Amino acid sequence: MKIFKERHFFRLVIVLLLVSMASCNKKKNSYTAVSELDKKTFASTQLIPDDHFLGDASCKTCHAKEHDYWQGSHHDKAMQVATDSTVLGNFNGIEYKSQGVKSRFYKEGSAYFVNTEGPDGKYHDYKIEYTFGVTPLQQYIVKFPNGRFQCLRTAWDTKKHKWFDLYPDFKVVHSEWLHWSRGGLNWNNMCADCHSTNVRKNYDEATHGYDTKYALINVNCEACHGPGKDHVEAARSLGKDYKGNGDLKMTSQTKPKALVDACARCHMRREQISEYYNFEGSMLDHYFPQLIVENVYYPDGQILDEDYVYGSFVQSKMYHNDVTCTNCHDPHSLKLKFEGNKLCAQCHVPETYDTPKHHFHPTGTESSKCINCHMAGRYYMGNDFRRDHSFRIPRPDQSLKYDTPNACVQCHKDKDNQWAWEAYVKLYGKPKHKHFSDLLAPGLRGEAGGLNHLLELAKDTIYPEIARASAVNVMTNYADPQVIDNLLHFLKDESPLVRGASLDVLGEINAADYVNYLLPLLEDEKRSVRVKAFFALGSLDEALIPEPYKAVYKKVKKEFETNLKVTSDFVGGKVKQGNYYLKQGKLLDAIASYEAALEIDNTNNIARTNLANLYYRNGDFANAEQAFKTIITQEPEYGQTYYSYGLLLAELNRVEDAIVQMELAIKYMPDNIRPYYNLSLLYDKANQLNKAESTALKGFKKSPQDESMLYILAYIYSKNNEVEKAKNIAKRLVDLYPNNSNYRAFYNQLNAVQ
Template sequence: MRLVFLILTLLVCFSCKNDKSEYVDIQDFEEKTFASTAQIPDDHFLGDAACKSCHKEAFKDWKGSHHDKAMQIATDSTILGDFNNKTFTSQGITSRFFQKNGEFYVNTEGRDGKYHDYKIEYTFGITPLQQYIVKFPDGHYQCLRTAWDTEKNKWFDLYPDFKVVHSEWLHWSRGGLNWNNMCADCHSTNVRKNYDIETHSYDTKYALINVSCEACHGPGKAHVENANRLGAAYKVAGDLKMTFNTEPKQLVDDCARCHVRREQYTKFYNFEGTFLDHYFPQVLVNNLYHPDGQILDEVYVYGSFLQSKMYQNNVTCTNCHNPHSLKLRFEGNKLCAQCHDAKVYEAPSHHFHDMNSEGAQCINCHMTGKIYMGNDYRRDHSFRIPRPDLSLKYGTPNACVQCHTDKDDAWAWEHYQKTHGTPKSKHFSELLARV
């Protein structure tokens, strides 16, 4: 029955059309940046300047955030990497980063296996790494395989252990690092991929280059008009998404649109319907998650968070993260102490470590993590209790040996029993592992 429903959903979604067609053509964006002109191509999207006058604090928090700088035009002020004729070699490919006539270039191997000069059109992200985007004649925009480490100030290879031939999908000039299909939907606002299957070309467009206010809250025209018309009588922003009165699980789904590994089965996201009307999330899929549900491949946050007691008890992303600056609301254990009594949990009788040590930090026991994209450490959001006994059974990770790297799972299990005893009930991960 579920399969039939999914097929019907796909058919309905693919038949949907949106009459709005005026979006910023990426080739012409240099002349149409909303920050420097009032000419907004889709009048339903007003740009962030329209939000600033009424939402000063939120705008201040958002300005300079990862969302604000998700994608930028390549300039002296936005490029963080060293383009002073620097070279970087990995897997037999030497890339040279240089400047010419005030613009930024890389000389590297192209899709034909030969070296070419490519102009850097856009920057992608700010920390802990920044990627760079070049364009090809067929409308394909490609992210370089070599990125800039903003913490160590050096070039590095996103796939240092993989030698990729220029004809392979994972080569930077092909599908694996294609901006139009792999990245654009979550790094810009109101994206239309516009892929032509016959010519294998793109005519990708968007309303705003970055993750703007309207990327999360939806087009702002109706909101501004109603606020101006009703004045003080305008109390609830019912014409916007992701507001203070959004139901907890709905809010998590709204964030999940870009914070989960998923497949999109509609042509574009139109701020209507539910998360599942547009996307198929990759949750608890073999080779993406460990047998007990912990993160393995690059799956982001949603899939692990759904497993947590936090989610079951209506905790949302914004309980821990400022939704505009994206920063944590509190540092260290104070974040967890919003709900969990510090007298009980921030004590040696609970964590069995010295106070103020790394082992006494809640996240180091309950939010293990892994490095992705070379230098980006991301934490599992299932908030699980370490279970070295399950590691012995199924080869799954546990926090104990991630910190005590000189020890093994057997040691961790022995130590666990001394401090916590034997678990009295089976954990759901045992069922997942067997499946």
């Protein structure tokens, strides 16, 4: 099950585009009628009727071997009705306690129940309706009012045969979004799309309820191969003469990268673009993948939070050499095709690689297994060990620079990264080839010179698309004019990921300056790119759209509205809607969208901070202040809130109150320069020049080259009649910024003082 911490990430859903699936007798499906223009530019967004999905029993008739492999697999057991044959957990009155919450699991007749803490903080009895998964853990689903289904936080370990907490070290209050009874473990929007077949979420914004539907309860044959109605009808009609007509998806004829994209529907973190998945178009017509960002990945691209394989695999050389999922995994049982190093030996010559001359470990041991050096992993959901599919060479040197993991010290736990790097150099020499992470990591960390590395990575097509797009995505770490120039260039990149990432960045600035660059993207072949282009153009009056783009603008507008609709039960979706309203100058609508976001997750203080600023823009100072106070109550050690609150109070001329907040901002984020600057100004305004000077000096020592600190220090020195000190600092400003006439005038004024 996909469980995301939505405070840091928001996920969107999918639409399936239906290719005409005519049977051999030329009978057309009613749901594939599309105009010629739509066929050329847009894939269909129509829903496939449930009765076009016939179930695995129909497939078994002709595909018994494949059906036998599939039966009992993770796909088969993805979701089941809770019965004596499907429930694996111990419900014999067992009590489990974690984080102060007691859960008792018991049976009444043939029904399964749990007594545990509910959304009101009180204990209730809940009937188990469905099981979720099979190994290494099984979760259980409870029905709530309004069509909601919730997954319990306590799961059953199917290997150790015991109950356990999915997040044993993470205290969650019953009122929080991450509580099992709320959004973080909601089946309808977090899980259903990938655990069942032909899912429609059917969320009602007005009631916050769901009427979720699916054709088949689990990940059935047709979840991958497409609806079987036409295929079965043709096979029955033609009998032995039927050789297939290309009406099935994901077959042995599917090209390697297309197969990876098809699996990626569910095996990736992604932004959902379309409402339904209908097997038309490509993955990027329905989703846009999570790029490499901190909190989800390490700076070198290794897995940190759950990425569900795709985002790692497309980083690898294997993917770029047309290795695909089914080269290693049986497509039906999902099991590995071979055990041990035989799996890798399909491509990598054993005499070269499966030898101590390569791995320097005793043959036949765990240390000599390819995957333990090249596929290090992490545990998720308590006991689920998942391997990193980027297939990378360990880099202890990057561990020293960026605190990234490496397989060496994960095994040699008594050693450190310095030892690992020295051993690596001794055995293999220094890396002979530049990995994309050598360019991405400095930029992700905002290091000096990092922008040049990002530009090199983004421009060089030898590197993976996801790495290039990620480089574009983080260029905003640098305030440099060349960023915009390059972003405009990347809008024409061959990679839709790069185009999409460029639009995401440009969408956050004044797009009116770049209309002529953005309009052509409304005709992009990928729906996700078109939708991002529409958002980026949000500040443009529809009446001003040039005639050649009017028709396509209206079509993409519907796609964008669908994107907002399918994400409307996520904080991120409502925030995106609010930001779109801001582009259109609709401040009150934007405020309403942000307020709706907090109805979904009242603890999302990123959204609440933005809302506080919107209240302020609207002159609603009371609500703005209350929003900041709420954030401080919920996250008292988050320094940025004190800083923003202090700015608000300063604007209201409540200087003493503002000083208190700025002092707290420095306490909780002592390395951030901005609070020192503002606090110094506030002390100056309060006629406390000695404190203003000492504060400016502290900030200056933190960052001696920072422009703002140089200026405020020179200014305070001049007010304090310390003219020579002021001159020295002002001279540095002039030397560093010779084109700034204000700094030169300030310096000249100081020199004129006798």
